[in-house]
Structures are given as C-alpha cells and as structure tokens.
Amino acid sequence: xxxxxxxxxxxxxxxxxxxxxxxxxxxxxxxxxxxxxxxxxxxxxxxxxxxxxxxxxxxxxxxxxxxxxxxxxxxxxxxxxxxxxxxxxxxxxxxxxxxxxxxxxxxxxxxxxxxxxxxxxxxxxxxxxxxxxxxxxxxxxxxxxxxxxxxxxxxxxxxxxxxxxxxxxxxxxxxxxxxxxxxxxxxxxxxxxxxxxxxxxxxxxxxxxxxxxxxxxxxxxxxxxxxxxxxxxxxxxxxxxxxxxxxxxxxxxxxxxxxxxxxxxxxxxxxxxxxxxxxxxxxxxxxxxxxxxxxxxxxxxxxxxxxxxxxxxxxxxxxxxxxxxxxxxxxxxxxxxxxxxxxxxxxxxxxxxxxxxxx
Amino acid sequence: xxxxxxxxxxxxxxxxxxxxxxxxxxxxxxxxxxxxxxxxxxxxxxxxxxxxxxxxxxxxxxxxxxxxxxxxxxxxxxxxxxxxxxxxxxxxxxxxxxxxxxxxxxxxxxxxxxxxxxxxxxxxxxxxxxxxxxxxxxxxxxxxxxxxxxxxxxxxxxxxxxxxxxxxxxxxxxxxxx
Amino acid sequence: xxxxxxxxxxxxxxxxxxxxxxxxxxxxxxxxxxxxxxxxxxxxxxxxxxxxxxxxxxxxxxxxxxxxxxxxxxxxxxxxxxxxxxxxxxxxxxxxxxxxxxxxxxxxxxxxxxxxxxxxxxxxxxxxxxxxxxxxxxxxxxxxxxxxxxxxxxxxxxxxxxxxxxxxxxxxxxxxxxxxxxxxxxxxxxxxxxxxxxxxxxxxxxxxxxxxxxxxxxxxxxxxxxxxxxxxxxxxxxxxxxxxxxxxxxxxxxxxxxxxxxxxxxxxxxx
Ligand code: HEM
Ligand code: FES
Numbered sequence: 001x002x003x004x005x006x007x008x009x010x011x012x013x014x015x016x017x018x019x020x021x022x023x024x025x026x027x028x029x030x031x032x033x034x035x036x037x038x039x040x041x042x043x044x045x046x047x048x049x050x051x052x053x054x055x056x057x058x059x060x061x062x063x064x065x066x067x068x069x070x071x072x073x074x075x076x077x078x079x080x081x082x083x084x085x086x087x088x089x090x091x092x093x094x095x096x097x098x099x100x101x102x103x104x105x106x107x108x109x110x111x112x113x114x115x116x117x118x119x120x121x122x123x124x125x126x127x128x129x130x131x132x133x134x135x136x137x138x139x140x141x142x143x144x145x146x147x148x149x150x151x152x153x154x155x156x157x158x159x160x161x162x163x164x165x166x167x168x169x170x171x172x173x174x175x176x177x178x179x180x181x182x183x184x185x186x187x188x189x190x191x192x193x194x195x196x197x198x199x200x201x202x203x204x205x206x207x208x209x210x211x212x213x214x215x216x217x218x219x220x221x222x223x224x225x226x227x228x229x230x231x232x233x234x235x236x237x238x239x240x241x242x243x244x245x246x247x248x249x250x251x252x253x254x255x256x257x258x259x260x261x262x263x264x265x266x267x268x269x270x271x272x273x274x275x276x277x278x279x280x281x282x283x284x285x286x287x288x289x290x291x292x293x294x295x296x297x298x299x300x301x302x303x304x305x306x307x308x309x310x311x312x313x314x315x316x317x318x319x320x321x322x323x324x325x326x327x328x329x330x331x332x333x334x335x336x337x338x339x340x341x342x343x344x345x346x347x348x349x350x351x352x353x354x355x356x357x358x359x
Numbered sequence: 360x361x362x363x364x365x366x367x368x369x370x371x372x373x374x375x376x377x378x379x380x381x382x383x384x385x386x387x388x389x390x391x392x393x394x395x396x397x398x399x400x401x402x403x404x405x406x407x408x409x410x411x412x413x414x415x416x417x418x419x420x421x422x423x424x425x426x427x428x429x430x431x432x433x434x435x436x437x438x439x440x441x442x443x444x445x446x447x448x449x450x451x452x453x454x455x456x457x458x459x460x461x462x463x464x465x466x467x468x469x470x471x472x473x474x475x476x477x478x479x480x481x482x483x484x485x486x487x488x489x490x491x492x493x494x495x496x497x498x499x500x501x502x503x504x505x506x507x508x509x510x511x512x513x514x515x516x517x518x519x520x521x522x523x524x525x526x527x528x529x530x531x532x533x534x535x536x537x
Numbered sequence: 538x539x540x541x542x543x544x545x546x547x548x549x550x551x552x553x554x555x556x557x558x559x560x561x562x563x564x565x566x567x568x569x570x571x572x573x574x575x576x577x578x579x580x581x582x583x584x585x586x587x588x589x590x591x592x593x594x595x596x597x598x599x600x601x602x603x604x605x606x607x608x609x610x611x612x613x614x615x616x617x618x619x620x621x622x623x624x625x626x627x628x629x630x631x632x633x634x635x636x637x638x639x640x641x642x643x644x645x646x647x648x649x650x651x652x653x654x655x656x657x658x659x660x661x662x663x664x665x666x667x668x669x670x671x672x673x674x675x676x677x678x679x680x681x682x683x684x685x686x687x688x689x690x691x692x693x694x695x696x697x698x699x700x701x702x703x704x705x706x707x708x709x710x711x712x713x714x715x716x717x718x719x720x721x722x723x724x725x726x727x728x729x730x731x732x733x734x735x736x737x738x739x740x741x742x743x744x745x746x747x748x749x750x751x752x753x754x755x756x757x758x759x760x761x762x763x764x765x766x767x768x769x770x771x772x773x774x775x776x777x778x779x780x781x782x783x784x785x786x787x788x789x790x791x792x793x794x795x796x797x798x799x800x801x802x803x804x805x806x807x808x
Contacts, residue, residue, distance in 0.1 A: 072662035087677040109598035117578040139655030150716035153440035155465040157479030159717040181725025196686035204679040206805035242482040357737040464724040
C-alpha cells in the first residue's frame with residue numbers, strides 16, 4: 001500500500017503529471033476508436049470512483065478532498081473528463097457515418113421540427129427541478145466555508161486564489177505577475193474571441209466531428225484541459241504550504257524544504273558560458289534574452305508559413321495567419337517555460353527588475 | 360444608374376459646384392469632433408471619480424520607540440501588525456523593512472531559526488537584509504525612510520521608500536547610523 | 538338533498554377549474570388558455586413574454602440532450618437562482634468591516650432557513666463549471682462558426698463576467714480566505730503594464746521631470762480597491778460591483794446572447 005502511495009506521490013509531481021496528461025490526451029485522440037467507446041467509459045469512470053473511494057482512507061487525501069471549497073473540483077474531476085469523453089465519442093460515431101456514407105446523427109433529425117411546448121419546455125422544467133434538488137441537498141449536507149475574521153497581518157499558509165483562478169496562480173510559478181496575471185488572461189480572452197475569425201474551416205459546423213477539424217479540436221483541448229483545468233486541479237490538490245508541491249497522500253508539512261534557487265538566462269550566458277561577470281549595462285546584459293524572445297516571435301511564423309502551416313498561410317492570408325501564429329506562440333510559451341524551469345531552473349529569459357520587465 | 364444629389368444651393372459663378380456640401384461637411388466634422396471630445400472628457404472625469412482623494416487608512420508616518428530598545432541581529436516585529444514594518448538593527452545601524460512581499464503582497468514570516476523571511480503564498484525567501492534569494496519574488500523587500508525625532512524616538516515615514524535594485528539603499532534616510 | 542348534490546358537484550375541482558378558466562381575470566392574464574391543442578401550444582409560445590425567448594418550433598436535433606447537454610440553459614437557471622438568493626442575502630448583510638463577518642455568521646446561526654448562503658455559494662461554483670462545459674460543447678459542435686461568430690464573442694464576455702462575479706463575491710464574507718485571495722488577486726493589477734505602479738513601463742510615465750504619474754495611489758489597483766490595501770473601501774466597491782454592476786451587465790449581455798441565438802437561426806445543426 002505504502003509503495004503504491006509513494007509511486008502516485010511521485011507521479012503527480014507537476015512535471016510528470018503535466019507530461020503524462022499531455023501524452024494521454026494525444027494518444028487517446030490518435031486511437032480514439034478504441035478509447036472513446038462505451039467499454040472504456042464503463043471501466044474508466046467506475047475505476048476513478050473506486051480509486052477516490054479507497055484513497056479516502058488516507059488521512060492526508062481525505063483532508064484535502066473534503067475541504068468544502070474543494071468539493072466542486074472533485075465534481076469537476078468527473079464532469080470534465082466525462083463530457084470530453086462524450087463529445088469525442090459522438091465525434092467518432094459521426095465520422096464513422098461520414099465514412100460509410102450514412103447521414104450524420106444530427107442530420108437525421110434536422111428535418112423534424114417539433115413544438116417547443118411541450119418538447120423543449122418540459123425538458124427544461126425537468127432539468128430545473130433536478131438541479132434545484134441537487135443544489136438544496138448539497139447545501140444542507142455541506143456548510144459553506146468560513147474561516148477566522150480577516151486579519152491583514154497574518155497570511156494563512158498556503159493562501160490560495162479562488163479555485164477557478166488557480167490555473168493563473170500556477171502560472172505565477174513560471175511567469176511574473178504582469179504576464180501571468182495581466183497579459184496572459186487578456187490574451188486568453190482575446191484569443192477565445194478570435195477563434196471564429198481564425199478558424200475558417202467551413203466543415204464541422206453544427207455537429208460533432210473529429211476528423212474534419214482534428215487540428216482545431218486538439219489545440220482547444222490542449223489549452224482547456226491541460227493548461228487550464230489540469231493546472232486548477234494541481235493548484236487545488238497538490239500545492240500546499242509555501243506553494244510547494246505535495247503528493248495526494250503527503251502530509252502538508254510547513255517546513256518542507258525545496259530548493260527554489262533559480263538562474264537567469266543572463267547568468268547562464270555571461271557567467272557560466274563565457275566565464276565573465278554580468279555586464280553593467282542593462283541592455284547588453286539582457287541582449288541574449290531580447291534576441292531569444294524576438295527570435296521566438298519572428299522566426300517560427302516565417303518558417304511555419306513555408307512548411308507545415310503552408311495551407312493555413314494560403315487559406316488565411318497574411319494578417320489572420322500572423323495573428324493566429326502569434327496567439328499560438330503565446331500559448332506555447334507556457335509549456336516551454338515550464339520545461340525550461342524543470343530542466344534548467346531557468347527563472348527569467350529577460351530579467352530587468354529595475355523596470356519590472358521580466359519575462 | 361447612379362444619381363448625383365443636386366447641390367444644396369446654386370453655385371455662384373467662379374465657385375466649385377459642391378462648395379455648399381463641403382462647408383456643410385466641415386461643420387459636421389466640427390460637431391462630431393466636439394461631440395467625441397466632450398464624451399472623452401466626461402469619460403475621463405467619471406474615471407477620476409473612482410480615485411478617492413482622502414483615504415481612511417492609518418497615517419503613513421509613525422513613531423517606533425527608542426532605538427536602544429532594539430537588539431542587534433534581532434528582527435523587531437512589534438509594528439508588523441499595526442504598521443506593516445519590521446525594524447532591524449545590525450552592527451552599524453537600523454533600517455525599516457516593509458512587510459509586503461514584492462511578489463504579490465502577502466506578508467512573509469520571520470523564521471529566526473533559518474534566519475530568513477519566508478513568504479507563505481508562493482515561497483519567496485528574503486535574507487534579514489531584505490534581499491531576495493529564492494522563489495518568485497523579483498526584487499528585495501522595500502525599506503522605508505527612518506530618522507530620529509528630537510525626543511530621541513525613531514520616526515518611520517512610509518511615504519518614502521527605498522528600493523535596493525535602484526541603488527536607493529545608499530541614500531540618506533534608508534538607514535539610520537546608530 | 539339534490540340541491541346539496543348540485544352544490545357539491547359545482548364545487549368539484551373540475552368544475553371549479555372550468556369556472557376559473559372562464560372568469561374574466563383568468564382570461565385577461567392567460568390569453569391562450571391551457572395549451573391542449575397544437576394551435577394553442579404555438580400561441581402560448583408567442584404570447585408569453587418569458588416563453589417567447591424560444592421559437593415556436595425547434596429542430597429536433599437542436600434540443601436533444603446529447604447535443605446541447607442543456608448546459609447553456611443550466612447556466613442561465615443558475616444565474617436566476619443566484620440573483621434570487623443573492624437578493625435575500627442582501628436583506629441581512631452589511632458591507633462594512635465592522636459587520637460583514639458577523640452578519641455572515643448570523644446568516645447561518647440566527648436567520649431562519651440557514652442554508653441561503655450555502656445555496657448561493659454552491660450555486661456560484663456550479664455556474665462556473667457549467668459555463669465552462671457550455672463553452673466546451675459549443676466548441677466541440679463547431680457552433681461558433683458563421684453565422685454565430687458574434688454570439689461566441691458575447692459568450693466569452695459572459696464567461697469573464699461569471700468569473701468576475703464569483704471573484705467579487707469571494708471578498709464579502711470578510712474572512713481570512715476572502716481577504717488573502719483578494720489581496721493576491723488584486724495585487725496582480727499592480728503589475729499591469731503602464732497602468733500599475735509595478736508594471737513594466739509605469740516608471741516611463743512621469744509628469745515633467747520627476748513626479749511619477751503612476752504611483753500606488755493612482756494606479757489600476759488603487760481604482761479597484763479604492764485605497765492602497767484591501768480595506769473598508771475595497772469591501773464596499775466589491776459589494777457594489779457584485780450586487781449591482783456586474784449582474785446588470787451580465788443580464789444585459791444574456792439578453793443579447795439569447796436574442797442572437799434566434800437571429801442566427803436557432804441552435805446550430807448540420808446544413
Ligand atoms: C452566463 C453565461 C452563458 C449563458 C447563460 C448562456 C446561455 C446559452 C443558452 C441557453 C444557449 C442555448 C443552447 C444551449 O443551451 O447550449 C446558448 C447558446 C450559445 N452559447 Fe451561450 N451562454 C453563456 C456563455 C457562453 C459562453 C462562455 C460561450 C462561448 C465562449 C457561449 C457561446 C454560445 C454560442 C455560440 C451559442 C449558440 C450555440 C448553437 O447555436 O449551437 N455562451 N447559450
Ligand atoms: S506573494 Fe510572496 S511569494 Fe508570492
């Protein structure tokens with residue numbers, strides 16, 4: 001038992017968890033005919049349930065999972081995989097129909113028009129009644145959390161943002177607040193709104209399909225499931241005192257020591273590579289960083305337009321193409337910075353604390 | 360077939376045919392420009408409304424006892440709760456450290472066993488001098504202006520702060536020789 | 538005897554119901570009557586201000602649970618629940634440092650039906666999840682594609698508003714959880730490029746030589762909190778935004794959202 005717990009504790013370390021989840025996402029999409037089927041769901045979801053139930057016997061696991069404010073995240077742990085699985089299953093079914101020339105599931109039903117009263121109105125009524133029962137039951141069983149009265153002098157340890165923002169708080173581990181707290185949220189909003197104008201693929205409008213828009217779906221699912229939901233779960237369950245990582249069966253020890261000594265790119269370049277001191281002039285000191293960042297945003301768009309994104313470039317035209325690639329590069333910068341941190345303890349690519357300009 | 364609108368009034372001899380319309384447009388543009396400008400002004404004024412002039416917060420300057428009360432090498436936490444300041448005395452003098460983490464503003468804890476300030480929010484660590492050495496904090500803790508009043512009491516002025524990365528810890532006021 | 542029998546039959550539920558339906562009051566309120574025929578079912582959808590959010594007839598594929606998961610509808614219902622329970626909470630809650638925390642305790646211990654706050658809080662959490670799932674389903678069915686681009690954009694703003702509503706509400710209990718979540722959250726505004734006093738570029742903005750334009754009492758965070766720290770003014774500001782400002786904007790945008798669903802040809806489906 002203890003060894004299993006230890007293995008799980010090790011596997012849930014951020015670097016391993018995020019890597020494994022990404023692999024799972026892409027592999028399951030590749031073998032979707034096998035993975036997104038009823039059989040898998042009938043095994044997977046009960047197994048998850050049993051796993052949670054057994055884990056409840058572990059004291060540390062129990063403590064973190066039953067915190068009142070964490071209950072919705074436990075729900076999310078099941079709901080989001082379920083609906084992802086469900087929409088992919090529908091997509092696989094529809095794709096099979098397209099292949100064999102039968103009309104789509106939705107298509108078969110579009111011809112029928114039904115009266116809103118009673119068909120829709122009653123569905124809504126039933127949904128409302130069920131939801132009300134659920135909500136009242138939940139409220140009777142679990143009291144809303146209330147801690148001690150606010151005290152500006154004593155920061156609780158750990159102190160966390162509301163759970164839906166824990167993805168952003170996790171980003172703070174890798175980026176400075178101006179990026180993680182302001183620029184990236186802004187880009188997420190702009191990027192989401194830009195989707196309909198960037199994705200000009202006319203197929204897959206109004207029905208489930210994977211084959212006809214696999215690239216869009218994978219990009220969206222990676223962003224939503226890995227870079228948002230998984231980070232929320234990680235921040236809720238696996239970040240403890242001092243924002244250190246704690247495995248699900250690990251005691252939240254306030255004194256757990258973790259080396260947090262990180263190194264800037266300028267240090268790597270001037271001190272470790274060239275063996276000299278860091279130059280005094282800020283611009284010279286950070287010149288490598290500036291080159292890296294500029295190169296990151298300038299070179300890939302040009303290279304991609306000639307290679308794997310050639311079709312995008314031709315279909316979208318330069319303006320939309322460059323906006324798309326810019327947004328994608330911003331999105332990719334988070335996993336890239338994560339990997340750099342895990343492998344090289346890299347703190348800043350450009351580090352100018354004098355002007356609060358750290359990347 | 361496109362139909363050209365007739366000019367509003369007959370053109371005088373020697374005048375371009377659509378002068379009437381052009382002057383009409385310039386009046387229009389003037390009107391629009393002033394409309395936009397007044398809207399912007401109103402917007403700015405309303406935005407300014409959200410910035411209060413008077414704050415109901417503790418005063419920025421406070422007295423912090425006599426310097427002899429502090430012991431060398433000990434972080435004094437008496438003013439942490441009330442004024443968000445730590446007083447530190449070392450061999451040559453005294454400085455006033457802000458208790459606000461330079462990362463996202465949580466209040467770090469002084470761990471005397473490990474001789475460091477440790478922030479509970481994201482794990483930044485600072486030496487007793489305020490210099491950051493671990494975690495995400497981008498820069499050292501700030502210091503506040505410290506001086507000696509006529510009655511021999513320490514006076515801390517939180518309105519003036521000194522940042523190490525700007526080289527301000529060398530300035531007078533950042534440090535009280537004692 | 539027979540008279541009594543007559544009286545009793547006239548008092549029977551069926552008869553009573555008929556009498557009510559014939560009365561002038563009833564007919565003035567419910568123009569169409571009980572929707573028993575298809576004609577009346579259509580008329581009731583047109584005649585009722587709440588039901589006319591819906592079209593009279595819908596494509597079968599569009600209302601199937603497998604297609605919409607009913608997630609948008611659930612989100613909207615949760616919004617209504619939150620508006621109602623929130624209104625009730627406002628009768629007892631006073632947004633000042635002195636009273637906020639005790640009022641929250643009283644809501645559980647003294648006020649009758651002490652689960653109002655629970656319904657409000659859990660409903661808010663559920664709404665965040667349901668709005669995410671709604672977005673996932675709209676994406677997975679490709680329903681943002683023309684002609685629904687604009688409505689997707691409206692939806693994104695609604696998503697942000699949902700999160701902001703939750704966030705502003707988080708401060709109101711004025712406990713440790715609230716205070717520090719908002720401290721960390723609002724401190725990010727301090728780092729806004731140019732508009733926050735610790736944001737990149739802020740120290741380039743100066744008046745004349747040396748007076749900074751953006752300081753801790755003139756930046757984005759200051760406007761949000763109404764002070765330099767999470768205190769009395771911040772509580773009041775978050776209260777006003779949470780109870781009036783944001784719900785109004787969200788309600789207005791929901792009206793646009795629903796109107797556009799119908800203008801864009803109803804729930805999407807294959808062509
Ligand atoms: C407060 C939040 C929201 C409410 C109350 C809401 C409500 C609804 C409702 C009731 C529908 C009808 C179909 C259904 O139930 O799925 C709908 C459709 C739609 N929603 Fe939302 N929504 C919200 C947020 C969003 C968000 C976050 C997005 C996307 C980012 C979005 C995009 C759309 C689009 C494009 C449609 C049309 C779908 C179609 O025709 O198939 N909405 N919304
Ligand atoms: S607020 Fe101190 S480390 Fe983030």
